[in-house]
Amino acid sequence: MRELLKKAFKLLTEWDDLRQTLKRGDPRRIFVGRFSKGNTKIIQTANSAPKRRQNVKRRQRVLVARRERIARAVASGVKLVLLVIVVIVVTADVLSYLRSSPRFAIAHIGVTGNTHETAETIMQSSGAAEGMNIFSIDLTRAAESVEEIPRISRACVKRKLPNEIYIEVSERQPLALILSRQLLYIDGEGKVFAPFEPGDVFNAPIITGKKLERLEIGDVAEAEGVDTALRIVEALGSMGCTDSIRVSEINIDNPSNILMVAEQSGASIILGSGDMKGKLWRLAKVAEEIGRNEHLDIANLERVDLRFEATVPAKFKGS
Template sequence: MRDYKNVRVPRKDRVSSSRTTVKRVTVSRTRKPRQTGAGRVFARLIGMVFIAAGIVLGWQGYQWAVRSGVFQVRGVDVKGVRQLTEQDIRKIAGVMAGGNIFTVDLDAAAQRARAHPWVKDVRVHRRMPDRISMVVTERVPVAILDTGKTRHLLDNESVAIARAASETAPLPLIMVRNAAVTYGDHVRAGGVLAALEVLAELSSRGGWDLGSMTIKADSADAVTLVYKGREIRIGSGNYVEKLRRLTEVMADVRQRKQDFAYIDLRPERQAAVMVRSSAGR
């Protein structure tokens, strides 16, 4: 075997550096011809023509939709109605019948519906191609306001709804003499708001026959509950704590087998009780 360790390489075949040589090659890119000024103007004109054509076609389509009988409102579907009469519904929804479904003013229709004392809220939608849908939320009476001359239904927001009929289901009575009442508006006279707050608290606690209850509320400071021949003087404010005290006092009176004429809860953290008679007598 031949030994190549001591072989001499001719000078002409020797390499002076061990680094790799990299050569850069510049490749010329083909440039696109620039658009001339006339070409740019022509392109803009073409774009403007297309935009104008789109506007014209859109306007013509709108005119056709507005005038076409296909989109004429043929009916209004009303849901959630129990107290509104057919005549009330016609007044609210009748103005939309026969109009174009795209041009009918839904906001105006909703505002007209909310103006009715029984309507608390309403949602109005288009149902293509030719119907309108109305979903009504009616007010729910929670008490009867007695002004000394007339009686009116109130909801939990103190809004006067309508005249209380004799056949109205049993509801708690709030007595505020000479209170001004406008249907659809809030009643702020006397202690109406305080009386409603007391009723809401009693309703949440349960165990009370609210239909047998009368609240005298000529003023917020003189709120008095009359229940089954007994008088409970509540006064104004802090109703949660006062009704808690009332529960404790009534339980104590029953345990003692006594009856009371009235309980006064107006003193802070106290209760004055006027005992009437023994329950066994």
């Protein structure tokens, strides 16, 4: 196939050269002058002066030479056309063989990277099935179809000739729970991807709010305050705040005044708005002070207000 393409390119180059030559015409100009002897006459070309005398054939021979060049050009053009036809026919035969040969019927489909989603569901979504021709699968479209599964964040579909398909997936990791008509898992991108099942063990805050009540699996939570709540959950984990005060709920009904609920005592933690990392750092310091003070108990904490930078008002039960 490569040799055929080289020949086609060579013929195409020759045809172009000949076409340019015919378009320009013969660059030589012949002027009839005095004959010194016999058929000898002066010849002047486009690039030289008539400095020599030489024997030339009659003008009719020049026309014949032009006709011969035209004939050669036409012959080269015909050869080129025939070569292109041969390439097309051979290519069609090769494609027909690849798409119909039993050698390329899918005999195995492998799925990797899945923990919760079943391989059967992933294969079904990809559109690939055993017995199908391996070249009939659009790899890009198959990967996009797999990524439509709510739990799958990324998918890659590959061929392994002659008859194997491999699907690599990455599953979404839950960051928090969100309360809609049921408890649902949500990841760091705000994608709601699975229900919280009885028996699941997952220690993370529950994000609540009236705007979340209609969310379903597959939705992206775009309500105001959701992104802030997710960043708070990330900060709680990275700063180690969960070791001192465990947060069970983050309420976003008022995005400008976000509230958290402490798991140990049910205390209300008022965050307000602004620099959430700074507020959580002050909350960790409050928890440390409570732990060092033998007269105070985190279980008796009733309210903490983190809206102020200079001071952190805290109220305990019975005080």
